[in-house]
Amino acid sequence: MKSRPSVPKKRAHSPEADLEEIWAVLKGAGLRRTEPREAILLILSTEHGPFSVEELHAKVARKKIDLVTVYRCVAAFEEAGVLRRCDFGDQIARYELAAGHHHHHHVVCRSCQKAESLDDCVLEQLDRTIEKMGYAKVGHRLEFFGVCSKCQG
Amino acid sequence: MKSRPSVPKKRAHSPEADLEEIWAVLKGAGLRRTEPREAILLILSTEHGPFSVEELHAKVARKKIDLVTVYRCVAAFEEAGVLRRCDFGDQIARYELAAGHHHHHHVVCRSCQKAESLDDCVLEQLDRTIEKMGYAKVGHRLEFFGVCSKCQG
DNA sequence: TTTCGTGCAAAACCTTTGCAAAGTG
């Protein structure tokens, strides 16, 4: 969709490239560039797979960032549209980058909770059906659950 | 299975009929028939639509049933396979009767959280695809969200 | 400098657990 003409060494979807785009959005939302936020975004853009707030906190642990700060950051990021919240039914909120990636769903291991992404979604048409039922701002949440091969042994 | 000899007036799917079937299952699971449990099941079989534990508690309020009891009851019912847990992404567990109804999904109002059931599910075939990816015990969770007509005014 | 973000502490919130008393089969 977008061309990236004069930046030879960055592949499309490189963490650095994504991060700059993201920071543009965040700036537009009036959010300042701080160390905790950079650390959190770095995790989310390098390792990808939805992470709970606690997992994020653990991953930025050596930076001595408060758990509360992580909560506030992901909340701000979600509101800015940069993060997507995923619910896997265990009452724990998980977040993944929304930018760059399009709408998709996950397969979640019932044992280790690790999530894998599914590329396409065949449900957009169903959203239209729901709209015809009288609903506005329609969207959907779809997750598959199973026991992954690693956890079957 | 169940003997309710002297109650002639049961249609199939009447609340009373459903309740007797349910109690048969619960008995089989070793669960005793108590007043709190009857009250909770009555709510779930007459009004239908997934309810949170707190909503259930409010609905049986005049019976002076403890919140904790409601938690324990729905947990026991879910384990017995009589209730199905629904997650609408707001970190609150909601329950609806599983018995009699087949696998289905919901449309949830983003404003009032009221849920409507969708009859059919086209995703069973996708479960097979996930199995081919190496997952066992595959299932899925699908919910649609929107603003219902009542909440649009 | 003015506004926003952070850390710390404490609270709010939903849910679970322990235990003695009451109820069920």
Next chain:
DNA sequence: CACTTTGCAAAGGTTTTGCACGAAA
């Protein structure tokens, strides 16, 4: 009677809020 279930109190775990200090623009 043996056993389960309840109520109450208290704890657990995740998330939110208040406030003073520190950092960004």
